[in-house]
Amino acid sequence: MKLTILGGGGFRVPLVHGALLRDNSEGRVTEVVLHDLDEARLRAMSRVLTQAGAGVAHAPAVNATTDLDEALRGADFVFSAIRVGGLAGRTRDERVALDLGVLGQETTGPGGLAYALRTVPVALDIARRTREVAPDAWFINFTNPAGIVTEAMQAVLGDRVIGICDSPIALARRAIGALGLDSSATEIDYVGLNHLGWLRALRVDGSDHLPELLADPAALLTLEEGRLFGPEWVRALGAIPNEYLYYYYFGREARAAILAAPQTRGEFLLDQQDAFYAAVAEHPETAAAEWRRVREERDATYMREARAEDEERDAADVAGGGYEGVALAIMAAISRGETSSMILNIRGAGAVPGMPDDAVVEIPCDVDADGPHARALAPVEGHMLGLMQQVKAVERLVIEAATTGSEQAAVKAFALHPLVDSVSTARALFEGYRRAHPELAALFAPH
Template sequence: MKLTVVGGGSTYTPELIDGFARLRDTLPVRELVLVDPAADRLDLVGGLARRIFARQGHDGRIVTTSDLDAAVDGADAVLLQLRVGGQAARQQDETWPLECGCVGQETTGAGGLAKALRTVPVVLDIAERVRRANPDAWIIDFTNPVGIVTRALLRAGHRAVGLCNVAIGLQRKFAGLLGVAPADVHLDHVGLNHLTWETAVRLGGPEGADVLPRLLAEHGDAVAAGLRLPRPLLDRLGAVPSYYLRYYYAHDEVVGELRTKPSRAAEVAEMERQLLRMYADPALDEKPALLAERGGAYYSEAAVDLAAALLGGAGSPYQVVNTFNRGTLPFLPDDAVIEVPAAVGGKGAAPLPVADVDPLYAGLMANVTAYEDLALDAALRGGRDRVFRALLAHPLVGQYGYAEQLTDLLVAHNREHLAWA
């Protein structure tokens, strides 16, 4: 089969390549195309990718190109991991919201909206070109904000599934704490992308016994430390929120921290410079240890599993993905994109039934879903007023004065990426 990675020049790509090489029995890739407009980065990443394949005895062909249409021609699946504006835009997303006392983050709040506005039109153009090249191809979206981007793709009729590494990361962490194999841990994972809770942790299968109370009793301190949330909060919730919920549950504390330390974007930019120097070494034929600090842990395993299931291979039949709600959560519209366990196969992803959701979580999901609807409208049709409405609806903004200031800042910092500005 042929797979194409859009954004193949990313410094993260060797993690994905390592997964393709190790898990070739699950996903037998014969041709892997890395496409990226940054030719210098693509050459370095492509060279390392070929060396990783060779070291691990994978005989698949790796092609690098800046020609998107050639890259997606005949592809069975296309993985999207692009960043419009690069790390420079991310640096802005993480800093200018702080001027208004709001969280600066690349996937949520005002910064997340800016990223969505830059990204959605580009992704939809790519998707149309994929559809023209092969209408049966699957699009796997790892591009943030995954929920909004996936919603745009699905609304436009594309064969798309969104993917995030939060669930697989928690699955692996819980398995380690419980001393069991990751495959034996099944999560009752519910919410929206980057707004999720683990309401049960089951051993042995989706219907297995819930060991979440035991996990919190025996390992609650370790779980809380990883989330940077207080242990008593987890005990009161009786659930494990994703680490992104800290932006909501400890907003002012996070803003104070962000104002006094270098941005994550600055850290990643420096890390990328170091990684590219490493990738240039012709003796390097495995992913360097530094790559683990880049983020996106276990994405390669999740991506392989999802692609294999969609393409009729050996992928797991049940996976946590982003897809249309379709009545799964009755308090959300059918076309909302939710992140839940789903049955995955050649026809796509069908959400599994979800237990009644605590109003504490359902209310926030409904609020953020309304924001995402307004954000997608702004991304598709543009206009300062639509940006303002989306910001006013976001629970991390919510006040008209902040929404006015943030709208001006967003447009000023993103004018080159907004066709209507």
Template sequence: MKIAIIGAGSSYTPELATGLIEHESELSLDLVACFDIDSRRLEVVTGFCRRMAAARGARFEFEPTNDIERALEGASFVLTQIRVGGQQARHSDIKLGLDNDLIGQETTGIGGFAKAMRTIPVLVDLCRKIDARCPDAWLVNFTNPSGLVAEALMRHGRERVIGLCNIPINLHHDVAALLGVEPWRVEIDSFGLNHLSWVRGIRVDGREVLPELFDRVLAAGLPANLSDELDYPGEFLRALGMIPSGYLRYYYLRRRMLRKLKAQPRTRAEQVMELEKKLFSHYADESRTEPPAELSSRGGALYSRAALDVVLSLLLDRKDRQVLD
């Protein structure tokens, strides 16, 4: 089987590559075609992925290419992780919002809208190429704003498209950690759209435990190692009766979040640009065959797990339950 990664020069790609290597036999994987418009980043990232694969004895190939038609030809799955305009455009979006006392975050408010306007035309054009080169392929999109992108592509006629995010799987693991149980024992009942979702039920071994979780938060607060997904006042969570996505803080707690963003010395885009210098230095070191610890700070924790769960579910017709968006 062939998988195409569009935007393979992303610093996230080694995280995805780890999962592809781990599930090589289940995927019957022969080739991962890696496309990016930035030749330098593509060369560095695919070189590192090849070393990772060789060190683990993988038999499939990571093939870099600047020819998108070649990358797509015959692919069964197309994974998209592009950023039109790069981190500099993200920085401009954030500043545009903050300079006008608005949320400028990349999926929410004015920042998310600006990113959507840059991104959707590019991905609509990509879908035309998919229709020509691999019409039966599933497009699994990680590009933000994921919900808007997925809806736009479906409206433009692409039926086999899934908008994916690592927020649900991170929340799943956070809840399991908070309750002190293994993640596989936890079932999350959620609804909504990408970054605009709520958890209305949590079951452990089939038993509803959401009220118990609220009691723990009210009694002891949140452990420091949990993600922003649970960063709400305990009284608010109990009154709502649900756990909102962490991104809903930009609506429920707008003034607090705006103050927090404006108080930061650097935008998230600037932080990522600095972090990526370290990541790409690691990727370029030909002695390295393991992903760097700093990759977890990039914001894509469990990205590979989320993507591969969906791909394997579709490929093997597992008929299991996936929280996609």
């Protein structure tokens, strides 16, 4: 079975490869093809993967190419983790917003919208090539903003595009662990959009155990989310929010912390990864060991702006991750008929009352040989549904702007986002991003 990884020179690729190395079942992936436009990064990641797989009898063959059609041809699954504009583009996304006094974060708020505007056209080109070269492949999208990119690509590839994220399942796993429940017997009720969702219930034999956790401040504080939001706010919500909702519920504090930091997250990662790729080029024999060292540092500093100065992430949180496991579970369920339950970004098809049937939402699914099937969910009420509807409307405006070059749709998207405080600011954001990114200057050039 052939797996193609787009963005194959990216830093997180070894996580996917590591999951493949742990899979010794029949029908496993036997060939991994890395695709990237950066040959130096492809060489570096090929070395990391080759060294990591040394001595593993069933390690898949690793090949690399800069030719997209070559990478796609014959693929059974395509995993996408591209970053249009690279980390340099991310730093501009962050700084344009921060300079206007607005949250600068790569997937949440205006930075995420700018990222989507330049990513959607590229993602659609990839979708069209996939339809031509590998029409039977399943496409697993991890490219951010995952919800927007997945919905845009579905216009070309339909339901064969599945969006994944590690945040929801990591949250559910932590909560299940805090309650001491059996994960295999626990039904998870989670609802939202990518990077905007809530864990609403954890049921065993029809009985919801989440209220027990919400009523126990000490237990809540053992969770990353409990420390982020505080037990009182979590209890008031009656649900545990995805960590990215920190930027909505504590926007002032998040903005102040990011502005006070010597670097944005993007600037930190840019420096760190430039050093990593340079080190691998100079000492290729240490590629895998250097990757492991840098990865630990990267994970330990994740969402630093949301924690106290002396607060470190728990080892379980650092190791939590999980998107690579989700990707492997999807491939196993579809290719081998190993039915599995997981939280994915898929077309809701009526599963979430109040949301358009064709909207991509992040919800629990059952996945089998025919792909994912949404579970019907209890109604979403109050501010949760309102926030989902507003952000989904913004996401769809972004797709419209990215596919038509409509300046009006782009400005409207910025203006209607809950984290942008005025239409004037939205216009300034649009102009700032158009100046900062050549891709957007070309997309929105006067005709």
